[in-house]
Amino acid sequence: MTAGGTRVSSEVDHVTELLHTRAELARARAVLTGTVGVVMTMGALHEGHETLLRAARERADHVIVTIFVNPLQFGPNEDFDRYPRTLEADLEVCRRAGADLVFAPSVADMYPGGEPAVRVNPGPLGEDLEGLSRPGFFHGVLTVVLKLLQLTRADLTFFGEKDYQQVTLVRRMCRDLDIPVEVVGVPTVREPDGLALSSRNRYLSGAERQVALSLSRALRAGAEAAEAGRDAAAVLTAAHVAFGAGQSGARLDYLVLTDPDLEPGPVRGPARLLVAAWVGGTRLIDNAPLRLDPSS
Numbered sequence: 001m002t003a004g005g006t007r008v009s010s011e012v013d014h015v016t017e018l019l020h021t022r023a024e025l026a027r028a029r030a031v032l033t034g035t036v037g038v039v040m041t042m043g044a045l046h047e048g049h050e051t052l053l054r055a056a057r058e059r060a061d062h063v064i065v066t067i068f069v070n071p072l073q074f075g076p077n078e079d080f081d082r083y084p085r086t087l088e089a090d091l092e093v094c095r096r097a098g099a100d101l102v103f104a105p106s107v108a109d110m111y112p113g114g115e116p117a118v119r120v121n122p123g124p125l126g127e128d129l130e131g132l133s134r135p136g137f138f139h140g141v142l143t144v145v146l147k148l149l150q151l152t153r154a155d156l157t158f159f160g161e162k163d164y165q166q167v168t169l170v171r172r173m174c175r176d177l178d179i180p181v182e183v184v185g186v187p188t189v190r191e192p193d194g195l196a197l198s199s200r201n202r203y204l205s206g207a208e209r210q211v212a213l214s215l216s217r218a219l220r221a222g223a224e225a226a227e228a229g230r231d232a233a234a235v236l237t238a239a240h241v242a243f244g245a246g247q248s249g250a251r252l253d254y255l256v257l258t259d260p261d262l263e264p265g266p267v268r269g270p271a272r273l274l275v276a277a278w279v280g281g282t283r284l285i286d287n288a289p290l291r292l293d294p295s296s
């Protein structure tokens with residue numbers, strides 16, 4: 001036991017400590033010297049999260065994992081109550097990946113004054129794509145990310161490209177608000193058949209799991225069309241056809257081809273293809289980089 005936390009594992013030279021309160025975190029953080037990397041999660045950890053943890057382990061002297069299902073980013077009809085909470089299994093993943101501190105606060109500890117009246121405004125990009133379907137989502141995400149950056153005083157923070165709009169907005173927030181942290185994007189980890197790993201994949205039945213492949217299939221078809229030198233319109237058409245609208249069983253929310261920084265305007269050269277769709281009652285997202293021939 002150290003600094004008021006709980007020792008959850010001990011190897012010859014490594015201890016992962018579980019902290020539940022901001023006071024425990026402050027005490028444990030105060031004795032860390034060198035660089036600190038933070039990986040923020042909502043738990044239900046999988047190989048995608050583990051890849052972020054390993055990237056953090058490689059780059060930073062100390063690794064902090066946060067596990068917090070943030071009510072602020074869930075809409076009234078979303079899955080906050082049923083979101084999977086698997087702390088014991090999550091701690092095992094953190095231990096295996098060599099995390100030093102795991103911060104798993106309660107809602108009351110994160111928001112001691114109740115719902116915060118002051119929140120980060122994500123700007124116009126926060127209202128587009130995910131923000132269109134999930135109003136207030138990025139206000140909630142950026143607010144908790146900023147709070148966790150303050151509480152951990154991280155030098156580096158690691159975000160998965162699976163949530164591409166999220167990592168883009170976190171970068172923009174850190175730039176626009178002069179937050180002294182390096183934001184590291186980590187490529188999406190996939191199942192062998194292409195499905196992007198996601199905690200919400202747990203909601204899928206066997207049949208829905210097959211239907212969910214329409215997202216990565218659409219991205220692959222778009223990327224192949226781009227590689228073949230097709231123009232933006234043809235790339236999007238190829239992606240739509242491969243998604244199988246009306247036949248796949250998935251309900252498309254959006255399928256868009258944009259600039260890699262998600263800036264509005266014409267797309268040339270490097271680009272990003274992003275997709276969101278409902279599979280039964282589960283909303284999934286995915287995206288992929290591609291390169292359009294500037295002369296196409």
Ligand SMILES: Nc1ncnc2c1ncn2[C@@H]1O[C@H](COP(=O)(O)OP(=O)(O)OP(=O)(O)O)[C@@H](O)[C@H]1O
Binds near residue numbers: 040052158162188200
């Ligand atoms: N397949 C993946 N590859 C790389 N990073 C990932 C992957 N899945 C999640 N992450 C990253 O892990 C971090 C924590 O995400 P989160 O805990 O919401 O997991 P999730 O799988 O995205 O969950 P959900 O299914 O609820 O969206 C985020 O930075 C997210 O982008």
Ligand SMILES: CC(C)(CO)[C@@H](O)C(=O)[O-]
Binds near residue numbers: 040070141
């Ligand atoms: C960044 C995050 C942990 C904020 O709650 C969440 O949006 C997530 O898990 O991607």
Ligand code: BAL
Binds near residue numbers: 073163166
């Ligand atoms: N994976 C990003 C967090 C969310 O969808 O709520």
